[in-house]
Amino acid sequence: MKILVCISNVPDTTTKIKFADDNKSVDFTGVQWVINPWDELALTRAIELKENASNNISSVVVAHVGEATSDPTIRKALAIGADSAIRVNTKADDAFNTAKQLANAVKDEGFDIILCGIESSDHNGSTVGGMLAELLNIDSVTGVSSLEIENGHAKVIREIDGGRETLTVPNTALFVVQKGIAKEPRIAAMRGIMQARTKPIKVVEPVATDSFTQITQLEKPVPRAACKFVDADNAGELITLLQNEAKVL
Amino acid sequence: MSVLIYTENWDNQFKKLSFELVSYGYSVAKMMNTDLKVVSIGNVPEDQLMILGKYGASHIYQVDDNQDFNDRNYTKIIEEVAKKCNAELIIFANNNKGKAISSRLSVRLNAAIATGVSKLPISVNPFVVYKKVFSGKAFADVELKSQTKIITLAQNSFEISENPQTVNIEKLTVSTEASNIKLENTEKQTGKILLNDAEIVVSGGRGMKSPDNWAPLEELASLLGAATACSRPVSDEGWRPHEEHTGQTGKIIAPNLYFAFGISGATQHIAGVSSSKYIVAINTDKDAPIFEQAQYGIVGDAQKVLPQLIQAVKDMQQK
């Protein structure tokens, strides 16, 4: 079995967002880049599955759409334990473009399981996984919080509004994974970092595609009104304020 | 031309989000000068379907499904309905199901897509919507440049409104492929208010100190008809179930009122709750970042404040 994990390269979650002068793009100077948190958890789960020999997983590959500046992020994925990487050499600024580039780069590689994180913490789109499954014409399951291999088949738990479902997926499929899939991302050990240097990154040139969306303006959230404090010894007053002033009770 | 809404039901009853979607779709259809149509998949009884008319639906396509929900099949069903009614815009809820179908559908229909939209479109020609990016640290106006367009609406971001219409129901049969995916088991959460639907949420963080301290928090929630939630370390420690974890890597919610007891307000937590209309924080540390987000706050010990709040709610409810 071969597992593919699609990874996105995003600003560290604590980054303060600054806009470029035109307010149409983000000024990324000085930003620390990381593997998108959900993709990192997906990768962690893939490696855990591979470590269990009975699952019979021959390789865990990561795929990324991005320019050479993303290589440190890819190396980190390799240091955590991925066996090799594919990078499509173009900017990932539109979900459809990203999915199309990924589909083209992986369609002939024979992956049995493809994992995508539920969203990337920059564009918060949640669309690349579903688009990729559609482009590859394979099944997809979204909102997956548990992935096991049983008798050579994937067994997953999908979170739905108001509950969860357990599904067996015997064929090639893409899983859009969320919280719960793995507990903590792994920290790369020195040995992993050394090995990552020699692991292959295959660079694929992009195919022509359309991009259907464009950011026309960026805004900062409207600052909230200053906090109104209620004395801890008279906490019940808070309920009166919520009822009479905010009118939410 | 039309605007098409995909409504969701749970045990054949429409969810609140369906009424929100129809109210929203009605307003957008008006902006676009076109009709609103609705697709419902499943065996929702006719009197339930009629309720959608109250919020603005005039034409409902009812598709029976005799299969389990499956991303591919549902995509195919909605694709056929969209073609049938020549949909210019298709709207889904921004939940796992909505995201699963809409992303696949966008490829099939060559449609631009924006997810997590939280307002009416800024303009319909060009078609520009407003959505959260960078987990709430910024907002973007996004232009969708294709003929057919798809958006998903962030839950609780649009007020339900009444726009009574006469309802016309059209039954459709769409053939789908047999799937290899096998549903083994469904576990339904019962008796509790669903976190994503709740208008009030009472949440606790590591400052609650121990899982044994949650009883008053649950009591407050039950008095207010609220759902309970928690920060990530609380669910990681196993103090509370994972379904309650809110934040960037957990659930993203937008209630009217969010109580944060003993939650510091780390950016990753805020990312999941920043769309709440009101945030109320109770924290021993007056410099905790949560107070920068909150409109009401108490600097104090959650265990001492909770009984007072419970008493005040009881007094309020007795009046």
Ligand SMILES: Cc1cc2nc3c(=O)[nH]c(=O)nc-3n(C[C@H](O)[C@H](O)[C@H](O)COP(=O)(O)OP(=O)(O)OC[C@H]3O[C@@H](n4cnc5c(N)ncnc54)[C@H](O)[C@@H]3O)c2cc1C
């Ligand atoms: C990639 C990534 C993703 C993450 N995703 C999430 C996420 O989705 N959701 C999330 O919540 N976190 C997330 N985190 C973790 C986040 O950074 C914080 O660690 C977490 O939110 C802190 O939880 P807390 O506020 O409950 O605990 P703490 O930070 O320990 O804060 C406890 C608070 O309780 C107060 N307190 C202590 N005693 C009392 C008392 N008796 N009464 C009242 N107040 C008291 C303290 O003053 C303090 O402010 C993520 C982190 C990373 C790196």
